[in-house]
Amino acid sequence: MSIDSEIANPTNIEQHSTDVLIIGSGLAGMQVLNAIHKRSELNHLSVLLIDPLKTHNKTWCFWEEGKGQWEELIHKQWTSGDFIASSEKLDLQMDQYSYKMIRSTDFLEHFHQLIEKNDRFELIKTTISELEIEKGIAIGDGVQIKAKYIFDSRFDLDEIKLSDEPSVLQHFKGWFIRSSEDVFEPEKFTMMDFSFSLEDECSFIYLLPFSKNEALVEFTYFSPQLAEDETYDRLIKEYLDARLDGISYDLIDTEKGIIPMSTHNFQAKNSGNYCRIGTAGGWVKSSSGYSFKMAEKKSKVIAQNLIDGSILNKGLFEKRFRFYDKIFLNILENENALGNQLFQEMYQNNKASKIFRFLDEDSTLKEELKIISSFKSSPFLKAFRREFL
Numbered sequence: 001m002s003i004d005s006e007i008a009n010p011t012n013i014e015q016h017s018t019d020v021l022i023i024g025s026g027l028a029g030m031q032v033l034n035a036i037h038k039r040s041e042l043n044h045l046s047v048l049l050i051d052p053l054k055t056h057n058k059t060w061c062f063w064e065e066g067k068g069q070w071e072e073l074i075h076k077q078w079t080s081g082d083f084i085a086s087s088e089k090l091d092l093q094m095d096q097y098s099y100k101m102i103r104s105t106d107f108l109e110h111f112h113q114l115i116e117k118n119d120r121f122e123l124i125k126t127t128i129s130e131l132e133i134e135k136g137i138a139i140g141d142g143v144q145i146k147a148k149y150i151f152d153s154r155f156d157l158d159e160i161k162l163s164d165e166p167s168v169l170q171h172f173k174g175w176f177i178r179s180s181e182d183v184f185e186p187e188k189f190t191m192m193d194f195s196f197s198l199e200d201e202c203s204f205i206y207l208l209p210f211s212k213n214e215a216l217v218e219f220t221y222f223s224p225q226l227a228e229d230e231t232y233d234r235l236i237k238e239y240l241d242a243r244l245d246g247i248s249y250d251l252i253d254t255e256k257g258i259i260p261m262s263t264h265n266f267q268a269k270n271s272g273n274y275c276r277i278g279t280a281g282g283w284v285k286s287s288s289g290y291s292f293k294m295a296e297k298k299s300k301v302i303a304q305n306l307i308d309g310s311i312l313n314k315g316l317f318e319k320r321f322r323f324y325d326k327i328f329l330n331i332l333e334n335e336n337a338l339g340n341q342l343f344q345e346m347y348q349n350n351k352a353s354k355i356f357r358f359l360d361e362d363s364t365l366k367e368e369l370k371i372i373s374s375f376k377s378s379p380f381l382k383a384f385r386r387e388f389l
Helices: 003-008 027-038 104-117 229-244 292-308 319-334 336-349 352-359 365-373 377-388
Strands: 014-023 047-051 059-065 074-078 080-084 089-091 097-103 121-125 128-132 137-140 143-152 167-179 188-193 203-211 214-223 249-262 274-276
Touching: 014 027, 027 047, 027 104, 027 292, 047 143, 059 104, 059 292, 074 203, 097 104, 097 352, 104 121, 167 229, 167 319, 188 336, 203 336, 214 229, 214 249, 214 336, 229 249, 249 319, 319 336, 319 365, 319 377, 336 352, 352 365
Parallel strands: 014 047, 014 143, 047 121, 080 188, 143 274
Antiparallel strands: 059 097, 074 097, 080 089, 128 137, 137 143, 167 214, 167 249, 188 203, 203 214
16 A cells, blocks of 8 residues: 555554654664753654564673763673684783673663653554655554654665675674583683684684673674574584583573674665664674664764754764775675684784774774784785775
8 A cells, every 4th residue: 555545545544743753663773762862952852663572682792981871781791801813812902991791671671661751752563664755754554653854774684685885794693501610701701712713704702701600602604694503503512512621501592693794885765854774774883793882873973963953864974984894894705714814913913992993983094004004915905906996
């Protein structure tokens, strides 16, 4: 049924009008809501969130200097970490950074309570099936919404599959385990362990210990193709058998995910009153797969744009960082096995705190050139030729 016919014959359709419509109440949607909520200049705006609310428990991790705005929601944080290359273990020089983890259940419950307490905010359980951007009209199951601004987090993985831009998938499965004996260092996480990886693909173990006998162990790929579910399980089990050396453990829970890493122009469909957000908006950092702090940062920019009356996506991206990501992803897409070497070169030759600033796109050009110079040039020259010559 077309939008025009719905508008002309709105029988049994619940009508809503709002200043801001956010399609999706996950990480990005709630970050946009939070940014609007935090700015007193936007107290006049009403916000309506639409979501089918079929959520899955997951964890979000990020690095941050000192204390941030999410301290009350932090499930666990680490002030030290390891990077394990094929033949050596490096202590991450994190300086004032901490590595922090938030559970999605805690994060979303925090915002559901905020919505319930604020008359300007509303959450409706439905799915948007039709959208007329120019008219600012969205149609869902039994609802029709008129909005001044629309933020859309809906994403289809086929979009990047059809793109000419370089892209790979960060795909992973993790086991939450409890061992029968104390085997972990609860104050130190492992960012990447390349001593247990596949020779022909960029892959590694990621370890987050919560106590001396509880941890999240993930096997992660940065690769163009997905793996079978049993492959992750087999590799995690092999790692644990080697690491625990016969100590028994219980499998408590699992998590699994696919994160697109691409320089595809997700913003191409944006207009003056419409902006894609989250993964659908290209808010995942293309060269790392991290998104939590990116969503926080970009949501603040959006809030300022609303205050200024600017187009919604003004200033969300910087060209030089997209250029860096494009070259790096070209290597991972075309010479995936080199990924292990590239990450090792980066962490062996740079302090983790400098790498974090670089990946957060907060670095200076001088800092960026230092990190770039720590890599062997040959793979990057080949990638540059493939992309631009």
